[in-house]
Amino acid sequence: MSRPRVAVIGTGVIGAMTSWQLARRGADVLALDTHSPGHDRGASAGESRIFRTAYKEGSHYVPLLQRAERLWRDLERAAGTELLTLCGGLTIGPADHPDVQAVRRCAEAHDLDHEVLDAAQARKRFPQHRFDDDEVAVLDPAAGVLRPEPAVQAALRVAADEGAEVLPHHRVTDVAETARGWRISSDSSTFDVDHVVFAPGPWAPALEPLRSLPIEVRMITACWFAARDPGAHRPEEMPIAIRRHRDAGFSCFPVLDGASVKVVPHHLGWPTLQSPDELPRSAAPAFARAASDAAQRLLPGVTPHPVRIGTYAEGFTPDEHALLGPLPGHPGATVMTGFSGHGFKLAPVFGEIGADLVLRGSTAHDTRHLDPHRFA
Numbered sequence: 298m299s300r301p302r303v304a305v306i307g308t309g310v311i312g313a314m315t316s317w318q319l320a321r322r323g324a325d326v327l328a329l330d331t332h333s334p335g336h337d338r339g340a341s342a343g344e345s346r347i348f349r350t351a352y353k354e355g356s357h358y359v360p361l362l363q364r365a366e367r368l369w370r371d372l373e374r375a376a377g378t379e380l381l382t383l384c385g386g387l388t389i390g391p392a393d394h395p396d397v398q399a400v401r402r403c404a405e406a407h408d409l410d411h412e413v414l415d416a417a418q419a420r421k422r423f424p425q426h427r428f429d430d431d432e433v434a435v436l437d438p439a440a441g442v443l444r445p446e447p448a449v450q451a452a453l454r455v456a457a458d459e460g461a462e463v464l465p466h467h468r469v470t471d472v473a474e475t476a477r478g479w480r481i482s483s484d485s486s487t488f489d490v491d492h493v494v495f496a497p498g499p500w501a502p503a504l505e506p507l508r509s510l511p512i513e514v515r516m517i518t519a520c521w522f523a524a525r526d527p528g529a530h531r532p533e534e535m536p537i538a539i540r541r542h543r544d545a546g547f548s549c550f551p552v553l554d555g556a557s558v559k560v561v562p563h564h565l566g567w568p569t570l571q572s573p574d575e576l577p578r579s580a581a582p583a584f585a586r587a588a589s590d591a592a593q594r595l596l597p598g599v600t601p602h603p604v605r606i607g608t609y610a611e612g613f614t615p616d617e618h619a620l621l622g623p624l625p626g627h628p629g630a631t632v633m634t635g636f637s638g639h640g641f642k643l644a645p646v647f648g649e650i651g652a653d654l655v656l657r658g659s660t661a662h663d664t665r666h667l668d669p670h671r672f673a
């Protein structure tokens with residue numbers, strides 16, 4: 298049988314990983330994107346992403362996360378570059394906070410290595426943070442930091458080595474089902490393929506076949522604060538952290554650029570956008586002030602005001618679990634979108650699942666919670 302020709306629409310991390318997995322399993326892949334690999338207008342950019350294994354979003358993710366870690370290592374070997382640094386991860390908050398409890402439950406259910414530190418122990422081990430007396434820190438040693446832009450570029454480079462055709466600067470304008478497959482039209486060409494994988498991230502509502510999917514586009518803002526002593530904030534010293542303080546919530550990343558700690562505020566809201574194409578270049582002054590307040594209060598080793606601010610777009614579903622599976626009404630197409638702020642770490646295994654669905658029509662991974670039909 299001839300190799301199936303598969304178009305992948307969108308090469309953020311999800312489309313890039315799916316292209317890699319399809320190409321390594323022999324498909325004839327055409328990977329299209331409006332922008333260049335590693336661009337900063339969608340969901341897959343901003344210097345760093347958290348990898349965690351004790352997962353507050355649900356214990357059923359643990360086997361997927363463990364498989365994802367193995368695939369991150371495969372990609373590193375194939376691309377000859379380090380993408381995942383396991384510097385550990387902290388979940389910090391009052392002992393009765395639901396996220397702290399969910400992480401502990403998940404670690405216990407799966408017998409994952411972890412430590413629970415009280416405030417006094419946490420202050421001694423992690424002086425980069427200020428702890429209230431009633432707070433605990435749950436340390437997940439199998440957590441760490443991923444490099445998003447190099448990861449997307451690595452997956453596409455390895456996919457191209459396996460024969461994929463990667464076409465940046467091709468915006469797909471129309472996708473139509475034909476008697477033998479699909480016709481994909483971009484702003485400059487038309488392609489006939491056997492299968493289509495939709496991986497357009499937060500642009501999903503702009504593609505006609507995906508219009509009825511419940512995807513909300515939101516803006517997530519990251520702020521970088523200069524570290525007074527960058528050496529004390531390196532990944533070797535400072536795990537990634539998810540902070541659940543009573544007055545503020547954020548994720549926090551060690552110094553990767555030699556100078557600054559990245560903070561992604563969660564407590565200030567992630568405003569909705571009509572489209573990622575409307576993403577503002579920076580944050581509103583009130584947002585920057587509130588982010589500075591939180592950093593000053595909880596991160597004693599950083600200077601008060603952000604030295605860099607970045608804005609990114611992400612697609613959210615109503616239950617904040619992705620849509621990954623056959624496209625409702627079009628079983629011959631696969632949809633992968635709505636990763637709701639936590640898809641990066643899982644992207645290699647999601648790519649493997651996407652390839653399973655295209656090439657075998659099913660997957661051995663448990664993806665019931667991701668079935669796009671749950672909202673149909």
Ligand SMILES: Cc1cc2nc3c(=O)[nH]c(=O)nc-3n(C[C@H](O)[C@H](O)[C@H](O)COP(=O)(O)OP(=O)(O)OC[C@H]3O[C@@H](n4cnc5c(N)ncnc54)[C@H](O)[C@@H]3O)c2cc1C
Pocket residue numbers: 306307308309310311312329330331332338339340341342343345346347348467468469470496497498499500501504517518519548561609610611633634635636637638639640641642643
């Ligand atoms: C600021 C921020 C922080 C996050 N932190 C974490 C974290 O710490 N850990 C974690 O696991 N996850 C995190 N996430 C979530 C994770 O990064 C995303 O779930 C993931 O990157 C989604 O990737 P994607 O490929 O679906 O989307 P995108 O990266 O946006 O890719 C979609 C691609 O499709 C292309 N496209 C769209 N429409 C078309 C078209 N018509 N024609 C051609 N191309 C098209 C776009 O140009 C884009 O390149 C975070 C997200 C954000 C925004």
